[in-house]
Amino acid sequence: MAVMQVNIARLSEGRHSHQFEVTPADLGLGEPYSGRIFVDVDLDRSGRQILLHSRFRASGSFICDRCLESFTGPMEGDYRILYVPDGTSMPVEAVEGEVQTVPADAQVISLDEDARQYIQLAVPSKLLCRDDCSGLCPRCGKNWNTGPCSCDQQDTDSRWDALKKLTKS
Ligand SMILES: [Zn+2]
Numbered sequence: 001m002a003v004m005q006v007n008i009a010r011l012s013e014g015r016h017s018h019q020f021e022v023t024p025a026d027l028g029l030g031e032p033y034s035g036r037i038f039v040d041v042d043l044d045r046s047g048r049q050i051l052l053h054s055r056f057r058a059s060g061s062f063i064c065d066r067c068l069e070s071f072t073g074p075m076e077g078d079y080r081i082l083y084v085p086d087g088t089s090m091p092v093e094a095v096e097g098e099v100q101t102v103p104a105d106a107q108v109i110s111l112d113e114d115a116r117q118y119i120q121l122a123v124p125s126k127l128l129c130r131d132d133c134s135g136l137c138p139r140c141g142k143n144w145n146t147g148p149c150s151c152d153q154q155d156t157d158s159r160w161d162a163l164k165k166l167t168k169s
């Protein structure tokens with residue numbers, strides 16, 4: 001049984017909005033998802049075609065690439081799907097998003113599988129606890145977000161001084 005589905009048998013012409021609030025487990029999602037997932041769906045029926053525009057917000061538990069601290073970050077995105085009844089010819093005009101055929105006598109459309117796939121694509125490839133994360137000292141391992149460490153301050157300064165002398169001469 002789908003957790004997110006819309007009844008299309010009695011969907012009238014024009015726009016309709018649906019809001020869903022689900023858990024990652026509802027959609028078969030595990031790591032790194034945490035908390036609730038919100039999916040706002042707009043359906044626009046035009047004749048026998050239905051255009052879906054879905055926007056989602058989720059959050060995940062991540063490990064920062066730079067400082068290795070765990071943090072919770074947002075993931076969001078949207079996608080469009082044009083549903084056309086099986087047996088009808090595909091729309092000629094270019095469609096933004098993907099096109100799916102549904103059985104001509106379909107009563108409902110399940111949104112779970114598409115939502116699961118698109119939400120999985122939203123996991124960021126670069127994971128930073130914040131944009132200006134200072135990271136760890138490569139020598140002593142201190143988290144520079146919590147303050148500087150003595151060893152690197154001195155080494156970095158002396159290196160910079162040497163460089164300044166070089167560039168000046
Ligand atoms: Zn970080």
Ligand SMILES: [Zn+2]
Binds near residue numbers: 151
């Ligand atoms: Zn250090």
